Amino acid sequence: MKTFYTLLKEAVLACVMLFGAAVQSFAQWDARKAHLIIDWQMNAPLSTDFADKISGWGMNFEGTYQVAPRWDMGLFVSFHTNHKYVGRQTLNLSSTESLTTDQQRSAFQIPLGVTAAYTLYDGKYVKPYVGAKVGAMFARNTTYFGATGLYDKGWGFYVSPELGLKIFPTGKHWGFHVAGYYSYATNKTQTLTCGIDGQSNVGFRLGVIF
Numbered sequence: 001m002k003t004f005y006t007l008l009k010e011a012v013l014a015c016v017m018l019f020g021a022a023v024q025s026f027a028q029w030d031a032r033k034a035h036l037i038i039d040w041q042m043n044a045p046l047s048t049d050f051a052d053k054i055s056g057w058g059m060n061f062e063g064t065y066q067v068a069p070r071w072d073m074g075l076f077v078s079f080h081t082n083h084k085y086v087g088r089q090t091l092n093l094s095s096t097e098s099l100t101t102d103q104q105r106s107a108f109q110i111p112l113g114v115t116a117a118y119t120l121y122d123g124k125y126v127k128p129y130v131g132a133k134v135g136a137m138f139a140r141n142t143t144y145f146g147a148t149g150l151y152d153k154g155w156g157f158y159v160s161p162e163l164g165l166k167i168f169p170t171g172k173h174w175g176f177h178v179a180g181y182y183s184y185a186t187n188k189t190q191t192l193t194c195g196i197d198g199q200s201n202v203g204f205r206l207g208v209i210f
Contacts, residue, residue: 033066037177039207043080046200050141050191051082051107060205062115070119076133077112080201091193101145103192109199111137111158111185127166134159137185139199143192156187156199166209177207 041058045051058080064072086103113135120128137158142151164179183201190196 032173035062035064035072035173036210037062037064037207038210039078039177039179039205041078041080041203041205043082043201043203045082045107046202048196048199049084050194050196051084051105053082053084054203055080055082057081057083058203060207064115064117070122072117072119072129072131074115075113076115076135077110079108079110080203081109082107099145104144105191105194106142106144107196107199108140108142109137109185109201110139111135111160111183113158117164124171125168127168129164129166130162131164131179132159132161133181133183137187137199139185139187139189139196141189141191141196143194145192150191152189152191154187154189156185158183158185160184164205168209173210175209177205177209179205181205 037060039060039062040056041060042054042056043058044054058078060076060078062074062076064074067073084105086105088100088102090098090100092098111133113133115131115133117129117131120130135158137156138153139156140151140153142149160181160183162179162181164177166175166177168175181201181203185199187199188195188197
């Protein structure tokens, strides 16, 4: 039986191959159909109290190509860090061990994979769209206490639907990008006494399009 990560790898590879085939099928390379998106990102974790404070410590990068009227496909990678301070308390680590300390928690995420978007209204200056990102996510969650720290890391499956708006003030190739998103990843980590089994986020992005 194939493992989950083998299936994930095959799914991402199939999407990349489909993207390449679609580009070749519809036309020769046309620079006017290609876009680079660079976003600043605001992110708020859900369903966990490990590091649940909203933060703007994130970026998103996308390279897309218009493979058909109203359809864009491409690749993406983003990163984000959320933090939380926990005041001094006594933690029971086991039946014979306890630790009195404060904590600084840090949750670092790097999702990457394929992205697709459908333009709802193909105007000259404004293009609203719905889209989705699918791939894998690397997560490293760290608890700092005293002069040391404890971390756990791992990979998981990642999916993220989004609703956005592309604005082209002059009707030309460059413009601005605004998007709101929800994401879910299957990552599992454990640090000190706090564990995460699946990670959900909501947030928005603001950036530029070239």
